[in-house]
Amino acid sequence: xxxxxxxxxxxxxxxxxxxxxxxxxxxxMGCKVVYPEGQTCCGQPLANSGLEHExxxxxxHLVDTFAGFAYHVKHHYDIVEQDxxxxxxxxxxxxxxAFLTDVLKVNQLEARFPHRVGIHQSCHGLRGLRxxxxxxxxxxxYSKWRQLLELVKDIQLVELDRPDECCGxxxxxxxxxxxxxxxxGQDRIADHKRNGAEFITSGDMSCLMHMEGxxxxxxxxxxxxxLVEILNG
Amino acid sequence: xxxxxxxxxxxxxxxxxxIADKERTDWHNGAITYLREKRDLGVGGVPEWEDLRNxxxxxxxxxxxxxxxxxxxxxxxxxxNGVKVHWASDGDEHNRIVHDILKRYDTKMVxxxxxxxxxxxxxxxxLESNNIEVVDTDLGERIIQMRHEGPSHIVAPAIHIxxxxxxxxxxEQLNTDEGAADPQYLTExxxxxxxxxxxxxxxxxxxxxxxxxxxxxxxxxxNEGNADMGVHMVPCQIHSMGIEKIIPRAGDxxxxxxxxxxxxxxxxITIYTSHHQKPKPGGEMHIIIVDNGRSAHLGRDDFYTAxxxxxxGACMNSCPVYRRSGGYSYGHTVPGPIGSIxxxxxxxxxxxxxxxxxxxxxxxxxxxxxKINIHEQLYKxxxxxxxxxxxxxSKAMPLHWAGKILSSHKKYQIVGRLARxxxxxxxxxxxxxxxxxxxxxxxxxxxxxxxxxxxxxxxNK
Numbered sequence: 106x107x108x109x110x111x112x113x114x115x116x117x118x119x120x121x122x123x124x125x126x127x128x129x130x131x132x133x134m135g136c137k138v139v140y141p142e143g144q145t146c147c148g149q150p151l152a153n154s155g156l157e158h159e160x161x162x163x164x165x166h167l168v169d170t171f172a173g174f175a176y177h178v179k180h181h182y183d184i185v186e187q188d189x190x191x192x193x194x195x196x197x198x199x200x201x202x203a204f205l206t207d208v209l210k211v212n213q214l215e216a217r218f219p220h221r222v223g224i225h226q227s228c229h230g231l232r233g234l235r236x237x238x239x240x241x242x243x244x245x246x247y248s249k250w251r252q253l254l255e256l257v258k259d260i261q262l263v264e265l266d267r268p269d270e271c272c273g274x275x276x277x278x279x280x281x282x283x284x285x286x287x288x289x290g291q292d293r294i295a296d297h298k299r300n301g302a303e304f305i306t307s308g309d310m311s312c313l314m315h316m317e318g319x320x321x322x323x324x325x326x327x328x329x330x331x332l333v334e335i336l337n338g
Numbered sequence: 339x340x341x342x343x344x345x346x347x348x349x350x351x352x353x354x355x356x357i358a359d360k361e362r363t364d365w366h367n368g369a370i371t372y373l374r375e376k377r378d379l380g381v382g383g384v385p386e387w388e389d390l391r392n393x394x395x396x397x398x399x400x401x402x403x404x405x406x407x408x409x410x411x412x413x414x415x416x417x418x419n420g421v422k423v424h425w426a427s428d429g430d431e432h433n434r435i436v437h438d439i440l441k442r443y444d445t446k447m448v449x450x451x452x453x454x455x456x457x458x459x460x461x462x463x464x465l466e467s468n469n470i471e472v473v474d475t476d477l478g479e480r481i482i483q484m485r486h487e488g489p490s491h492i493v494a495p496a497i498h499i500x501x502x503x504x505x506x507x508x509x510e511q512l513n514t515d516e517g518a519a520d521p522q523y524l525t526e527x528x529x530x531x532x533x534x535x536x537x538x539x540x541x542x543x544x545x546x547x548x549x550x551x552x553x554x555x556x557x558x559x560x561n562e563g564n565a566d567m568g569v570h571m572v573p574c575q576i577h578s579m580g581i582e583k584i585i586p587r588a589g590d591x592x593x594x595x596x597x598x599x600x601x602x603x604x605x606x607i608t609i610y611t612s613h614h615q616k617p618k619p620g621g622e623m624h625i626i627i628v629d630n631g632r633s634a635h636l637g638r639d640d641f642y643t644a645x646x647x648x649x650x651g652a653c654m655n656s657c658p659v660y661r662r663s664g665g666y667s668y669g670h671t672v673p674g675p676i677g678s679i680x681x682x683x684x685x686x687x688x689x690x691x692x693x694x695x696x697x698x699x700x701x702x703x704x705x706x707x708x709k710i711n712i713h714e715q716l717y718k719x720x721x722x723x724x725x726x727x728x729x730x731x732s733k734a735m736p737l738h739w740a741g742k743i744l745s746s747h748k749k750y751q752i753v754g755r756l757a758r759x760x761x762x763x764x765x766x767x768x769x770x771x772x773x774x775x776x777x778x779x780x781x782x783x784x785x786x787x788x789x790x791x792x793x794x795x796x797x798n799k
Contacts, residue, residue, distance in 0.1 A: 117754070118754045118758060120783070121789055142795070145743075151740065151741050153717065153720065154733065155694075159738060159741045163741065229698075232701070233700065241705040243384070273697060275697030278696070279775075280776055281733065282694070283776075284353055284357045285357065285663055286697075287778075288357050318781045322781050
């Protein structure tokens with residue numbers, strides 16, 4: 106299967122190793138991966154701040170170079186003309202987790218990670234892309250993140266008191282509402298620590314960037330790690 | 339609704355002030371989370387919960403699409419029951435109607451049970467300025483009234499106040515023992531105090547949870563029995579309702595009562611579900627139907643479904659921001675996520691910050707018993723704020739430049755490289771100073787030498 110890899114801008118600039126692990130993992134699964142040059146951003150920072158229309162050139166640029174940051178592209182690209190390119194990108198775009206569980210249907214992994222790990226169920230993945238059941242809904246429980254992590258050898262997944270509370274990143278919310286954002290992040294971290302996590306993992310690096318910033322400021326030994334870093338072994 | 343007050347509600351600043359007391363914030367978050375946990379337990383016992391939500395949402399869609407017809411049907415049936423029906427276009431008109439009724443009874447006091455609508459209309463202040471005493475008879479409402487505060491939550495209006503503070507308040511105003519904070523003791527004191535008020539009153543006012551078009555009757559859901567106590571003991575009863583409280587048939591009521599109490603507190607049903615259909619023999623029954631900005635909201639394609647709200651408070655209890663910023667940080671009678679999608683329609687300049695007081699986590703939409711897409715409406719209100727040029731310049735300008743950079747790969751590469759270099763080589767005092775809100779309590783990411791794009795290019799030379 107041929108896969109085009111979209112690397113969100115902040116991962117490209119600050120967490121290239123997460124992109125490298127994603128590329129490596131997909132190649133291990135037998136995918137032919139291309140990284141279309143020229144990609145920048147999905148436009149979410151502007152759109153979530155109320156400047157959807159100023160984000161239009163970014164949307165077009167992404168569609169021109171191809172795929173997208175899954176949630177935002179799938180849900181909010183209504184404002185650009187829905188020509189065949191836009192439709193095709195929106196339909197064939199997956200978050201890496203859902204791509205592994207739903208398209209490649211991964212049911213075994215070589216990876217080993219002998220640590221206690223808490224899963225941060227990021228909100229856009231959880232409720233936006235329905236990657237797991239939110240605690241509000243009365244439907245049978247499932248979690249695509251957990252499904253993959255359970256394939257990793259020797260991993261101990263810890264249970265949280267509040268399995269789907271937001272970490273408080275929220276894009277520009279993290280600076281616009283700094284006090285609430287920080288408090289939410291500290292509370293989230295405290296839940297993971299209370300339940301014995303050595304690592305906090307997530308499919309969303311932006312949540313982890315926020316929590317990592319809080320952890321490092323406090324010189325806390327708890328580490329953040331992107332899901333694909335664990336899955337890639 | 340009046341638009342003269344355009345002083346912006348600064349949610350971020352009010353939230354910062356609230357959070358400064360960490361211990362109190364944790365307690366507030368815990369108390370409200372407890373309500374949400376009770377909701378989850380209560381809802382867990384209903385296998386058809388999601389079907390009920392769908393049904394309730396569809397009934398409300400039908401109501402909002404045919405509201406004019408249903409309101410006329412409701413009025414016709416209420417009149418036939420001997421009820422006096424009044425129409426008020428805004429809060430002032432509503433307050434004048436209430437005042438006129440009270441004047442006829444030559445009364446100086448009215449007992450009132452929970453009504454968020456009368457809070458919205460500022461009825462208490464209006465009547466008090468006309469030398470009429472209003473006694474809120476729900477315990478929580480009475481507590482905040484004694485403190486001269488508004489509600490901080492629509493279901494639990496005094497949830498921000500601790501029992502010790504209530505003890506002190508009652509000691510000062512009701513002569514309870516100093517230092518007493520036993521909830522039962524304090525509740526008993528409030529009960530005796532309110533009994534006296536019920537006995538003295540000639541007119542009782544209540545809010546309305548549901549108004550049934552088919553019967554012309556109103557339904558009031560309470561836990562304390564105070565609405566009934568008030569209404570039953572006076573010759574004149576007044577029920578104030580917003581135009582959106584209509585449901586078509588009595589048969590639809592069960593869908594909503596099953597959802598309402600469970601969503602609010604996890605109870606299967608409120609202790610009292612009281613039906614008021616016609617005046618008591620020799621008495622008067624008035625229903626005041628209030629618009630106050632609602633019909634304008636009904637005309638907004640992206641936002642009208644917010645009028646489906648049944649005021650259960652579940653979105654507040656589920657909101658990680660509300661739980662940590664407190665109800666007063668929203669500057670309006672209805673705070674939290676639902677307030678943040680209603681208020682910008684009432685007064686955009688005043689409430690333009692509220693759609694941004696959210697991480698768009700979506701818990702509000704998933705918990706809403708009538709399936710209002712609250713977080714999507716928050717996103718859409720942000721676009722309205724942006725399009726109307728109401729974004730703060732200090733926020734809009736950096737984003738404007740980011741837009742230019744992010745739509746060009748070349749600019750993006752250059753700026754990215756420079757930024758990483760700057761972060762690596764500049765001292766922390768410059769990159770992490772107090773003017774950078776990210777760095778006040780967080781570290782910036784450690785910048786790598788190579789971006790992914792640069793690494794990839796090198797690999798594939």
